[in-house]
Amino acid sequence: xxxxxxxxxxxxxxxxxxxxxxxxxxxxxxxxxxxxxxxxxxxxxxxxxxxxxxxxxxxxxxxxxxxxxxxxxxxxxxxxxxxxxxxxxxxxxxxxxxxxxxxxxxxxxxxxxxxxxxxxxxxxxxxxxxxxxxxxxxxxxxxxxxxxxxxxxxxxxxxxxxxxxxxxxxxxxxxxxxxxxxxxxxxxxxxxxxxxxxxxxxxxxxxxxxxxxxxxxxxxxxxxxxxxxxxxxxxxxxxxxxxxxxxxxxxxxxxxxxxxxxxxxxxxxxxxxxxxxxxxxxxxxxxxxxxxxxxxxxxxxx
Amino acid sequence: xxxxxxxxxxxxxxxxxxxxxxxxxxxxxxxxxxxxxxxxxxxxxxxxxxxxxxxxxxxxxxxxxxxxxxxxxxxxxxxxxxxxxxxxxxxxxxxxxxxxxxxxxxxxxxxxxxxxxxxxxxxxxxxxxxxxxxxxxxxxxxxxxxxxxxxxxxxxxxxxxxxxxxxxxxxxxxxxxxxxxxxxxxxxxxxxxxxxxxxxxxxxxxxxxxxxxxxxxxxxxxxxxx
Ligand SMILES: Nc1ncnc2c1ncn2[C@@H]1O[C@H](COP(=O)(O)OP(=O)(O)OP(=O)(O)O)[C@@H](O)[C@H]1O
Ligand SMILES: [Mg+2]
Numbered sequence: 001x002x003x004x005x006x007x008x009x010x011x012x013x014x015x016x017x018x019x020x021x022x023x024x025x026x027x028x029x030x031x032x033x034x035x036x037x038x039x040x041x042x043x044x045x046x047x048x049x050x051x052x053x054x055x056x057x058x059x060x061x062x063x064x065x066x067x068x069x070x071x072x073x074x075x076x077x078x079x080x081x082x083x084x085x086x087x088x089x090x091x092x093x094x095x096x097x098x099x100x101x102x103x104x105x106x107x108x109x110x111x112x113x114x115x116x117x118x119x120x121x122x123x124x125x126x127x128x129x130x131x132x133x134x135x136x137x138x139x140x141x142x143x144x145x146x147x148x149x150x151x152x153x154x155x156x157x158x159x160x161x162x163x164x165x166x167x168x169x170x171x172x173x174x175x176x177x178x179x180x181x182x183x184x185x186x187x188x189x190x191x192x193x194x195x196x197x198x199x200x201x202x203x204x205x206x207x208x209x210x211x212x213x214x215x216x217x218x219x220x221x222x223x224x225x226x227x228x229x230x231x232x233x234x235x236x237x238x239x240x241x242x243x244x245x246x247x248x249x250x251x252x253x254x255x256x257x258x259x260x261x262x263x264x265x266x267x268x269x270x271x272x273x274x275x276x277x278x279x280x281x282x283x284x285x286x287x288x289x290x291x292x293x294x295x296x297x298x299x300x301x302x
Numbered sequence: 303x304x305x306x307x308x309x310x311x312x313x314x315x316x317x318x319x320x321x322x323x324x325x326x327x328x329x330x331x332x333x334x335x336x337x338x339x340x341x342x343x344x345x346x347x348x349x350x351x352x353x354x355x356x357x358x359x360x361x362x363x364x365x366x367x368x369x370x371x372x373x374x375x376x377x378x379x380x381x382x383x384x385x386x387x388x389x390x391x392x393x394x395x396x397x398x399x400x401x402x403x404x405x406x407x408x409x410x411x412x413x414x415x416x417x418x419x420x421x422x423x424x425x426x427x428x429x430x431x432x433x434x435x436x437x438x439x440x441x442x443x444x445x446x447x448x449x450x451x452x453x454x455x456x457x458x459x460x461x462x463x464x465x466x467x468x469x470x471x472x473x474x475x476x477x478x479x480x481x482x483x484x485x486x487x488x489x490x491x492x493x494x495x496x497x498x499x500x501x502x503x504x505x506x507x508x509x510x511x512x513x514x515x516x517x518x519x520x521x522x523x524x525x526x527x528x
Pocket of ligand 2: 343
């Protein structure tokens with residue numbers, strides 16, 4: 001108990017008396033954590049961007065006016081049976097007419113022409129969504145059979161695919177670039193952290209030797225340094241989390257403009273908080289504690 | 303109490319510090335070990351606290367067989383011996399007070415006791431007014447006195463003083479020797495390693511003379527001869 005108290009006392013004393021070095025260590029740990037989080041943030045945003053675009057892609061099947069409910073339902077069933085299909089929406093003939101009128105409410109000619117007809121010229125419309133944009137080709141193929149030709153007036157596959165490819169391409173490249181940068185930055189900061197700790201321990205080398213010679217046990221010597229590593233880890237993690245949430249607070253308004261479905265990095269972080277910060281804390285802790293134990297091992301032999 | 307049998311210490315092929323040393327030191331003795339620079343005095347102290355292991359031979363201190371001591375027993379051995387190092391070995395990041403207290407803290411002494419003992423020790427070596435300074439803010443002699451205070455802290459059964467007066471003027475040196483004498487009167491075994499002629503001659507105690515790693519003389523109430 002007294003030992004533990006003394007170990008804690010020595011740890012805090014050491015931090016205070018080596019304030020410059022302690023400060024640098026914490027600063028570099030923070031930079032490392034922030035750079036890793038930059039990658040995570042960019043990845044979350046690109047994933048969301050791709051998902052958003054994918055979500056907007058669909059195939060519309062326009063039935064001819066003579067298709068009856070049975071035909072429509074049968075086709076819906078058929079399309080739904082594909083494993084690639086996520087969702088099939090049906091718009092009735094009336095609602096298609098309504099939305100047509102809505103769209104053209106300013107052009108009197110079209111509305112007049114429509115009024116001339118006694119029946120609804122539109123058939124129902126089926127909107128199909130698949131998991132991947134590349135699956136649409138298959139669905140369109142499947143509907144290209146003669147027995148359906150009379151029922152289907154037109155199929156539109158909005159030419160989103162090329163746009164999607166482009167976005168995918170851009171985000172992939174962006175992700176690679178960011179990953180490369182962060183990897184580089186991560187490596188550099190890892191080396192700096194490792195060396196900072198090693199330098200700190202080098203200055204402690206003399207101290208460790210003396211402590212051994214006046215009868216301190218290994219744990220009494222090691223304890224304060226490990227406690228210090230712990231304090232550095234907790235401190236740098238806490239400060240980093242503070243900075244990250246502050247940054248998210250400023251980034252989120254921009255994201256809410258881009259993503260209509262209410263995506264926010266703050267929400268993303270909140271929902272992954274344990275995983276994100278837990279794994280980072282463990283990494284920082286392993287880095288600091290393990291490197292200090294490794295560096296001390298040799299000196300504790302005397 | 304201290305038994306040394308046929309101890310040889312070879313650092314490297316061309317550096318042999320001790321050659322086949324044998325000696326007995328009884329509990330409560332005051333023994334001076336003298337010899338010129340490089341004769342192996344410091345090496346001998348390093349063997350006693352298991353900082354170095356003998357190349358050959360055996361050392362026993364009380365019930366401890368130092369030659370076969372387990373690594374995790376070494377701290378306990380060192381807490382039994384009050385070592386005054388020739389180069390002081392003070393902790394640079396700790397104050398005078400903390401340096402002395404450290405020797406007690408490692409041994410698990412109660413904080414209350416430490417707060418009592420340390421000021422007394424600093425009083426004895428005349429450093430009460432310097433207790434808040436760091437070692438690099440002290441003169442050589444002052445650092446040496448801190449080292450002495452620390453070695454006395456846990457009331458060791460054996461004091462090993464390697465050149466404890468090396469940086470002190472005659473008056474201060476005399477004071478330190480008086481302290482060592484007093485401690486010896488209370489029953490502590492004292493080993494004084496020095497090349498200070500006056501100090502040894504004034505003591506009239508057992509003197510062991512080292513020369514080139516050999517014991518060349520071992521006299522009761524001896525004199526510095528070389
Ligand atoms: N770590 C070492 N490696 C190699 N040789 C060493 C080492 N330490 C001491 N020696 C050699 O061993 C011999 C004895 O050294 P030691 O330090 O014991 O002398 P000493 O009697 O204490 O001298 P001084 O009075 O100058 O302190 C010397 O010749 C020295 O060069
Ligand atoms: Mg010496």
